[in-house]
Amino acid sequence: MSKYIPGNQKHLTLNDRIYIENELxxxxxxxxxxxxxxxxxxxxxxxVRSHRVSDWYHKGTFYNAKNFCIHRYHCKxxxxxxxxxxxxIKCTSCPTCNQTCKDFEKERCKRLDKAPYVCNGCSKKINHCTIAHKYRYDARFADRKYRELLSDSRAGINMTKxxxxxxxxxxxxxIEQGQSPYQILTxxxxxxMSVRxxxxxxxxxxxxxxxIDLKRQPKFKPRKCHKTQIKDRTVFxxxxxxxxxxxDIQAHSFVEMDTVKSSRDSQRTLLTMIFTEEKLFLAFLLNRCTKGAVRAVFDRLEKRMGTFEFISVFENILTDRGSEFSDPNALETGINGIERTNIYYCDPMRSGQKGTLEQAHTLLRMVLPKGTSFEFLTQWDLNLIVNHINSTPRAILNGRTPYNVALETLGEDVLKAFQLKPIAPDEVNLTPKLIRFNH
Incomplete structure (x- = not known):
């Protein structure tokens, strides 16, 4: 019957084992x-046979666990x-009877040698059963043994000593001669075996x-564990x-989204976006890097632009798997309950899949280098930085600025909703002095 039975390839669960125990x-x-x-x-x-439990019952002379001989009732x-x-004294009452008697035959219940192999459901009451050695099936004990076996079977290496x-x-x-594992296996x-x-x-x-004997291994630090990744895989x-x-988005612009962290002394974060065709860069200040703060930015933009304009501009958004983006339904649903966008996630550890935004971050880091605290940064400061970035000519746009390209494709009303304005070419400044000397 094997694989053609629906669900037959799945392991038994605790609920399945409880059902087995009750039915037995x-x-x-x-x-x-x-x-x-x-x-x-x-x-x-x-x-049932693998996980049945052995029970021993200590009772009187003929029901005790010391004498298992089938002849103990009539033996003289x-x-x-x-x-x-x-x-x-009769040998049937002696503790050493089973070990010394040549006619000893162990008493055994036929119920234990064939289905159901356990005493569960036996019509004979336990107090009246003369078999000292009994078996029963306990669902929780069976499930615990199964979990232990499952863990042990995957431990160790698949190789003999x-x-x-x-x-x-x-x-x-x-290796002592300086060869690498790849060279040895080749x-x-x-x-x-594999190199890994x-x-x-x-x-x-x-x-x-x-x-320490490897050439490069001692030079590498252990990889950092990402503790801010989305844990609920159903959102993907x-x-x-x-x-x-x-x-079919090859001929249309879409938006890439990410966050930029502050230094350790501040919990403020920047929510960044970029339009892939226009290279228009946006940044919003978040007091905390939470999914609620991200949604607040979406709601604020929708109120400024209008729901239908928001839908046309932010039709598809590609982002990473940070926990601040772990509620896509809230981001996709507008303030009036209308679906306003579609959220998609990059593969794990593949930031290059939103490479346009990663390149824009290099321009942002020219003004806000790594280690800079965002604690005293305001949204007005951030808008100033974004305006200077969007007023920088790009070779991929044939020397045009993202602002001018977006003015033609998105329109002036959208740029005003983003609070963007152009900067004169000779006034563009992409150094930390842009913010430092602004106050």
Whole structure:
């Protein structure tokens, strides 16, 4: 029955195991349980046998866990061990009976040798069952054992100790000769491992060679962990870069969006945008780098421009996966409940997919170098910087400025809504003095 059963390729969940436990108590067959869970009956059988729990019951003479012999009820043997000359106690009451008697046969319930393999749902009450060794199926215990096995099976390396030693005898001497892992694997394909695997094994200390023996490894710092990325992956459905590329936007302008962080002593952030065809650059000051602050900028622009003008200008927006953009529905929905734009996300660690904006950031950093605090920066200062950037001629625009190109395509009303104005060519200043001497 295998792969043609819907859901049969999925692992059992805790709810599935609870259902199995409850149905076993009712005496339901494996076939009926499997049909309800959309599984093969053998899957249920293996699950029960693999994760059943052994129970021991200590009771009286004939119900105790010390005597498992099937003959203990009618056996009249005494002194089967031969250790005591005059022993009047029956062997069935002796703790050493099962170990010394030659006629010992272990009592076992047939229910445990075939389906359901456990005592769940047995009509015989536990207090009246003479089998001392019992099995039961517990859903939570089974799920915990499954999780432990799943974790352990993925731990360690896929290699025996002997194979590791053989590879070490080849790899370590060559690394000491100054060869790189790529060079070693190219000349020794019999090692059958990737370059990444070799670096991992060396980093874990599985080979005699260490990281310090590599030529370039000690020079690199560990990569920083991005803690501000979007954690909810459902927001990327139909909003990935592949979905963006599938749009017919080759002949139309779209907007790239990002944020620029301040120095560590300030929580203020710049929300930046650029129109890819006109190269028109925009920047907005955010007091906090949050999704609410980004939405406030969108709402403010929509009020200035009007909903339908906003829709025509900001039809498609491409941005990165920062947590400040983690609520695309709020950005896409206007103040009147009308869909005003479409948000798409770049692939992880692929800032080059919005390269036009990254190049514009180099112009911004000429005025606000890295490490500059935005704490005392105002939106008027930011507008001044943006005006000087948009008044800089671009070779890709045949020597024209982004402001003049946007004036023709977007119109004067849109530029006024953005609070933009042109700067005379000889007055354009892209140095920190633009803001420093303005106050």
């Amino acid at each position: 108590a009712k005496g339901t067959t494996f076939k009926d349980i499997a049909a309800f869970l959309c599984k093969d009956p053998t899957t249920i059988s293996k699950e 043997k005494t002194n089967a061990c031969g250790k005591i000359l005059l022993c009047g 002997r194979q590791l030693h053989q590879k070490d005898q080849i790899i370590t001497p060559l 000349n020794h394909p019999e090692l059958e 695997s070799m670096y991992t094994y060396i980093d874990k200390g599985l080979f005699t060679a260490r990281n 459905i139909n909003r990935t870069y592949a979905d963006f590329r599938s749009l």
